[in-house]
Amino acid sequence: MSDFIRQIIADDLAAGRVKQVVTRFPPEPNGYLHIGHAKAVLLNYSIATEFGGIFRLRYDDTNPEKESGEFVRGIEEDLRWLGCAWEGEPRHASDYFDQFYQWALELVKAGKAYMDNQMPEEIVQNRGTPTQPGVNSPYRNRSAEENLVLLEKMKAGEFAEGECVLRAKIAMDHVNILMRDPPIYRIRRERHHRTGDTWRIYPMYDFAHGYEDAIEGVTHSLCSLEFENHRPLYDWFLDNVSVPSRPRQYEFARLNLSHTVMSKRHLRRLVEENHTAGWNDPRMPTLRGMRRRGFTPESIRRFISEIGVSKVNSLVDIEFLHFIIREELNATALRRMAVLNPIKLTISNWPKGKIDTFTAENNPGDAAAGHRDIEFSGELWVERDDYLDNPPRKWFRMAPGKEVRLKHAYFVTITDVLYNPSGLPQELFCTYDPESRGGESPDGRKVKGTIHWLSRHNAVNAEIRLYDHLFSQADMNKLEEDKTISDYLNPDSVQILAEAKVEPALAAALPEERFQFLRNGYFIADSEDHASRTRPVFNRIVGLRDTWAKIAGKPD
């Protein structure tokens, strides 16, 4: 697998420009990681691994307003789960605050930075627009000495927030607005989660980021496309003071996934407005949400690796992620039977009280997965959706007079139906063919349909949660005017089935154990609500490929 970034790195190594690759993942600890972050971490981590380099974790904690230790712990937990091991201790931009300040002093002394006392609104006003140049600040030509004094005072906390700011002196008529004397330090009274009240001034991203990289010897600083416009700044700051190394920034397209949102702002809103049950809601694209939903770290790594890296703004269909996890779980998940929407099926010619036992394979594609015993009786649960009074053409499942196979067990033919007062089937009756024990008839007769079932004498009650797209629209980056993301919420993104039935074996499942429920999909025992033996709760990770749904949906 090669992409433009790996090509650049291979070239740098071959030409001797770089001896050892150093990459980093620089999250701001102000939220939990999502699958978009996974693309960034995995890119940095796998590149370091492939090229025999070093990968580090560094918190970009330059804004005390919204950062916290809770998120730091969350990020590390998610990263460990994902399988990205960073070199040494996590780094913090806040560890470099003293050095940053020294470099700011260096800029001031060289006449390349100045203290601006314009009000924030004035700065905005005088910055100009994409088509109009900005206007110089009246304070732009202060002497280095005066700037030094003012800067020290600002550092000492002698000014109020917003009263002044340190700015780089570049050019107010630059075509790139970001280059129009960008702010370097601003005053913040907030307590920093690591440095406490030591600092009254905090460095801005553009000023700090390249320096953080330079201090750590980062060779290739990878970031997303929206920072492309920032690269001239990244370079300017590095080129105007004496730094220990000279990193280079490269930009790639961030991940956009269909039917979900990927910005921290939006995710936070979903949580705060209770549209989801927290950051680890199984519908969230957060790593902890996906983990709870049942995705494996392997599946996320595979997915990220498969979608590739480029500079094209694209939207990946979430179905592709589903394909990846299905492929993995098909190979690894043990098969079990569960009836999501149960209806009684009673065998009228079954010997009263008889229990039959069958041996069922745990995974038809993997003999090493072994077998389990399942008990059968004349009183069963079957899937309500597997019966139809008036079936369409090509229907293989239960219908009046129709013979189907009960998986691993017997052929049965529907004979009678009991309806409830509102006319819906309430119980099904059938006869079974004793000769078909094991699921095959000695006369060689074929049945097209095979359905799953549970014996009423030992089936266990369970809660099963079915998940679907969080949003009904694929591209959540394109909203209609005057609409917000909540206008696109899928009302059926979760469906809770409290009356489901599962095999006895499933009641003993451990939290986070995954299974394939025959004909229903892949499920995981919920990490928070599932309790072995007392309260089985399963989340649907993803359904099985459903060819029948496609056939049934066609006009024919």
Next chain:
RNA sequence: UAGGACGUCGGCAAGCGGUAAGCCACCGGGUUUUGAUCCCGGCAUUCGCAGGUUCGAAUCCUGCCGUCCUAGCCA
């Protein structure tokens, strides 16, 4: 009507002047005690459009068109 970036199959994405990889989706067909899995086959005479250079262009040049990013003391 500024600057930057990007436009290859429905969705991703290779391709780097020698005549369009792969994956998903989709469409057939086979196997099947999961309408699952698995297997076989099909799926861009064409690379945003128009010119040009060349024996030869998705790849080079020119001009258009479209999309995204940028006017936080956020990152």
